[in-house]
Amino acid sequence: MISVIEPDGGVNGYDPGLTDEELLHCYRTMLRARVFDDTCMKLQRSGRISFSIPNLGIEATQVGAASALRRTDWIFPSYRDFGMALYHGVAALAMMHNMFGNASDSARGRQMPAHFSFEEPIHLYSISSPIGTHVPHAVGAARAFQLRGGDEVCLVSFGDGGTSSLGFHSGMNFAGVWRAPVVFLCQNNGYAISCPSDAQTASETYAIKAEAYGMPGVKVDGNDLLAVRQAVVEAVARARRGDGPTLVEARTFRMGGHSTSDDPTRYVPPDVLAEWAQRDPLERFERFLGKRGLWSAEVREGMLATAREEIQSAAHAAEKTAAPGLETIFSDVYADLPDHLRAQGEAAFDLARRKGDAIAGDGEFPL
Amino acid sequence: MAIEFKLPDVGEGVAEGEIVQWLVSEGDFVEEHQSVVEVMTDKATVEIPAPASGTITGLYARPGDTVPVGQVLFTLTPGGAARAAPSPAPVPPPSPVPPPAPVDAPAPAAAPAPAPAPAPAPAAAPAPAAASTPLPRRAPSKVLAVPSARRVARELGIDLSRVSGSGRGGVVRRADVEAFHSSGGAAGLAGTAAPAPSPAPAPAPAPAPAPVDAPAPVPAPRQTRVPFRGVRRKIAAAMTRSTSSAVHFTVVEEVDVTDFVELRERAKAIGAESGVKITYTPFIMKATALALGRFPMLNGRLDEEAQEIVRCHYVDLGIATDTQDGLIVPVIRAVETKGVMELARELGELAERTRSGKVRPEELRGSTFSITNAGSIGGILATPIINHPDIAILGVHRIVKRPGVVETPRGERFEARSYMNFSCSVDHRLADGADAARFLAYLRQLLESPGLLAL
């Protein structure tokens, strides 16, 4: 398993190939991801949003991988990948709109929270709930780049549970046959809801599964931002020059539950949790930054305060934004509105008007 | 301004939670997102954070309590900085606040129920209850009828085009067909806006009972329930409308028809020579037309909208006729211009067409006065109900032989005489009972000396 940052923060001369500014951007992103995650958990527990997905402890995997991509590459995320969105400049406010499912949500409130979709400033592909279905999508999109002669790369991210899915198998298989420019990032975070990763597969590792599909597999320390970055940088370079796909397994740990509906203390042994707490990815990176003179407690406190302020006001702004209009039930089903949906929309507006519901507006179907 | 914080659904369908412990006390200042209380649900044990910064003013559950989602857990007054002084004594726990009522304001202007379609008057008579051979299959017509109506019409041998539909737009429903079949006196002027008149004599003839299967062997049911809808209901509405608007006043006159009977016998023979069947009716029609000439205030209707009484200068008589298929009321036009023979011919031909189902809708409307003849059924007196919105109606009863007194120059003589009663109902708002009485008196004069009909 590849590791770069020693426990004391030293890297034995390793050059991450990033400027100080870029390194601090990585760190700030991890902090913001943690604050965003924590804020969403609290919003959910106080009933202000309906659902959230913790990504505590997985920040280094997400940010490390994201840092290896260009803005023109496409990310096919799992629903836990807040850090990837934040790294490439997706606004916390845009993400909060999605958490609140309001009229400014790019998904128009149609999805559960945390099922983001962004095109800018980077393509962060629309997240769906079925596991693994997005893997062949990444391969198809990569194939399109390939056929057009471009050098863009698709990064697709999924958990250890995702490797059991049909989509993982189909996607890996097609990518191997096509030598498609894809990087498969398996975030092995220890659990798929309550199923431990060593009950998910009989394979020795997750990385070894790559061999079955004719591509290289690499296992890295997922709590080491630089190690993850290094592995993904190499995989991206391979793909860009036409040498095909790679599977990267990032070994990390899901410090929170699966989602806000899950209580991990019911199945995660407390000593396992305690052990992984020692390996917190933020603290590890702080030690590395400290050795470079880029970090101090003040730096952290300053960044944390800024992040809290930013995320908090994003949450408040999103909370105040109105709910989507009733017509959004009926739009975007098809490119054009078919007659039968128009009729249903009109009936919905009429019913809402008769119930005296303000969402009906004047009772006219506006599309 | 105070926030009543209710236990949220913390995990996709959680319905309740158990309070584990409070992490703050009343009077504490809390920051937004600060954990306030630990709650255990079947999904997870969670810490519930404060929704805003402010002061906790009341805690409303105890550790160990099971609280349903939506119940108030604590109250918080937002704003202000942390304060040292505790807040005043808490208000007593409110009764559990139910979850917010769904946005279910009563519809302000509820979609009005579609006004019941004005009843197209039920068409002609119901099919006889007697088992009749099914009518021959006709080419599919454009009668609007639900498929079930067709089945029943076929099973009962009813021509659907004679059934008036009670559905929206006049669609014939199964109930219409069944009511048509069972309602016996449910007559109407098909196609007119006027509802069913009641030329029926006072006790409406018992409707032919809807076909009822023989009840289970033992015990026989003590009741049968017939749905009160369809044609029956239409008739009921019409009756109600007529009697609740018109003020019915009935005068009954007894007429010595001995000479009339004799005249009709001789007329019958003459008519037979020309193939015309002559009954009492054409004579009565002729007499009625003459009488209405004298008493025009009985010949017409009320135009309620215009608030005008319409007096017609012609006499179109509706003749309620009991046929094999029941009661229908065809109209003979311009009776005042026709002689008895012609009336008899027309009546016979109309009756023939009625019996064979060929009478046209326009022949069933537009009467200025109606005659209802229940003589063949029975009864010597009735209080006929006016065909709304007409002014009056004349009922004709059976001939009875009784001993009578005849004035002769040599004194009174007793002999068997024939008598026929006539009941005339008028709408006392539009005409007077005295007019009806005078009308009948003149009618009697004409019929007791029927040669006067030639005048």
Add this chain to the structure above:
Amino acid sequence: MPTLTLVQSVNDALRTAMRDDPSVVVFGEDVGPKGGVFLATQGLTAEFGAERCFDTPLSEDGIVGTAIGMAMNGLRPVAEIQFQDFIFPAFDQIVSEAAKLRYRSGGQYTAPLVIRAPYGGGIRGGLYHSQSGEAYFCHTPGLKVVVPSTPHDAKGLLIASIQDPDPVLFLEPKALYRSVKGEVPEGSYRVELSTLRTAREGGDVTIFCYGAMVPVATKAAGRAAESGIECKVIDLRTLLPLDEEGVLEAAKETGRVVVLHEAPRFCGYGSEISALIAEHAIEYMEAPIKRVTGFDTPFPNTLEHHYLPDERRVLDAIEQVHAY
């Protein structure tokens, strides 16, 4: 004008679309050099190269999943599923992903793709080469479902489907692949989706059908005409979104309706047509709406011709509704 079989017109449509639009790519199992097990893609690899018409591994999930990825990134994929019976591994991709992508992303990501699949019985294919599964997919908002019955329509509908911005499931009646010939204009033309075709005019009974049942309906109508019953045969062509107004008009004209499909009866597409007419045109019905369908059984092999609705079964239904 050339006369083509239905499968030839499919081939013509693909070729025409690929010539007109370089973003159209065709792939699936055996569609490359072999040209497809029914030769629907014959000659395409030769003309357009292996980057535009190529074989895939044996993975319906992968075929449809990668098609979605290609479609969202600027290509117009036309994926073939070798037999509709084998589409089910891809059901999740079709229903959970392709059909919902535009909706869940507010239009940021869309899936303008076509999935072609031969469907239906009549070639002694037994349980797994004869299914008519259109009902599963018609229950999926966001998807379009198209079923041609003539060579002319097959080409025009397929071109229109390829050009459609939404995902289209294009079901080809394999029983008609070679048995039906017709004139097919050269070059590119569209038959618009969500339009009906009147295959035969008549004022007494309306028959709604699609796919391989259309010729069965018109033959039965011909026999009915001998007894003086004139049938209007409506080829539905696009099952989703359906031209509901057109259906209701055609039903009201005669008031006597027969709905015909080879798929099993229970919860089949005929249920939707019946419910639609019952809800909006019941007063115009002179008779009950009669469905003629496959039995509620898996598709048998030896007795296939008893399972599939034939002229006689359809004629019985015509006569029943007419005599009601």
